[in-house]
Structures are given as structure tokens and as C-alpha cells.
Amino acid sequence: MAQQGGRPGSGSEPQARPSARTRRARLRAARVDPWSVMKVGFLLSLALGVVLMVAVTVLWLVLDGLGVFASVGDTVKEATQSENNSGFDLQHSLSLKNTLFFSGIVAIVDVILVTALATLGAFLYNLTASFTGGIEVTLAEED
Template identity: 55%
Template sequence: MRPDPVATREAIAARYRERVRPTPPRVEPPDRSRVRRARLRAVRVDPWSVMKTAFLLSIAFGIVTVVAVTVVWKVLEAAGVYDSISRTVTDVLGSASEGPFVLEDYIGLDRVLGFTALICVVDVILITAIATLCAFLYNLSASLLGGLEITLAEDDY
């Protein structure tokens, strides 16, 4: 009589399980005193990406500048600074026959914002050009000197 192959396999597996018991894996806490570090070199900066980034950031700076000038103008106007300056100039010049001096006739919000916008457009062009030139100069100096060495480390969480 032949032994049952299924029963034989189960008996062999049971004997094997008795002899070999899996040990639970050891989980050691990470060593907090040792932090992984990597030393890298920035040997090239892409001038095209520097130009695009500088352009967008300088446009944002221009928008912030125009908004800031508008807010400062409105705050000074609400505080009565321009009326006070106009009265002071009228008192000093003493030209009542020509009418009172009004500062906003010479320096109005629209003129100030126009001048600010012109300055911002020039700034956008200059900042973009200077940043791109700096990227080219960095690439030139990095090819000669090896670039900027950066050490990166993991966080200690």
C-alpha cells in the first residue's frame, strides 16, 4: 500500500515547522546621533531657467511696488498730508490772487503711478538681464573653480 501523498506532505511540513521557527524581525531605532550627509557641487546653472525665474519674480516685485505706492498715497491723502503741504506752500508764497496752491495739480496719483509703472518696467528689464548675466558668469567661474559645494543633511525627525 502506498502512503497518501497529501498526508505525507503535511507531515513533512509539520515536522519542518517544529524545527524551524521564524524569529520576529529586529527593529532597531534609527541612530539619531548619526545623520546622513551628502556633499554636492553646483557646477552649472541653466541661464534660460534663471532668466524665466528672474522675469517672473521681477514682475511680481513690480506689482508689489505699484500696490505699495498706491497704498502709501491713499494713506497720506487720508491723513491730509497733501492738503497741509498745499496750505503751507500757499502761505509761504502768499499768492492769493492766483488762487491757492494745490499740490495734486502737479503731483497727482495718476502721474505718480505712471512714473512708478515706468520705473517697474525698467526694473523688470534690468533685473532679468542682470540675473541672466550672473548665471553666465557663475557658469564661467564654476568651470574654472569647480562650482559651489553644498552639504545636504537629513532632518532629525
């Protein structure tokens, strides 16, 4: 019984396909421009700040709609009140205005810090890349 297409030289093997060519490109990031990194870092952190503000607003509205602030506020007021003190008003402290004000401060600090840290990271990368040669990436494309 003859095997079909199995062993080389058996005469019944299919035509061998030509070998696939692979193109390769080696790229090296030896330096990054700190000004470009600062601009991109600023825009990304600004987008993150906007997302933070929208998320806090939506979360606050959902929690307020469910009555979480009212029930927790009543519990805190009841636990902290005394004969001469009416208790702590948690609902006033966690109002939408106060929550958005605090979130805005956090977003502004985030924009400043992320922009500064990204720029500092670019300077540190350039410093280390001058010693090590940078990051090398090999890209391959098969036909």
C-alpha cells in the same frame, strides 16, 4: 558610596545607545541654466513690480486721507506765490494719476534691469564655476 551611571566599568552604567547614523550628501552646483535664471528673475521682478504698485497706491490713499497732500500743498503754494504768480500747485503734481504713472515707469525699468542682471549673473557664475568647480553644499540627515 557608589556613583550610579557615572564611570565606565562600574557595573551600574546604563546600556549605551547605538551611535546615531548620519547620512551625508555632497552636492555641487557647477552650472546654472541662464534661460531658467532669466525666467525666474523675470517672474520675481514682475511680482516685485506689482507689490510696488499696490504699496504706492495704498500709501498714497492713506496720506491723502490724512490730508497730508492738502496741507503740504497749501504751504508750498503760499511759499511760492507772488503778486503775479499763483504759486506751485503741489497737489496737481502729486495726484494719484501722476504718482501711479511714475511708479509704473519705475516698475517697468525694475523688471527689465533685474531680468538682465540675473541673466548676466548666471553667465558670470558659469564662467567662474568653470574655473573653481562651483559651489559645493553638504547636506546631513541624522536618524
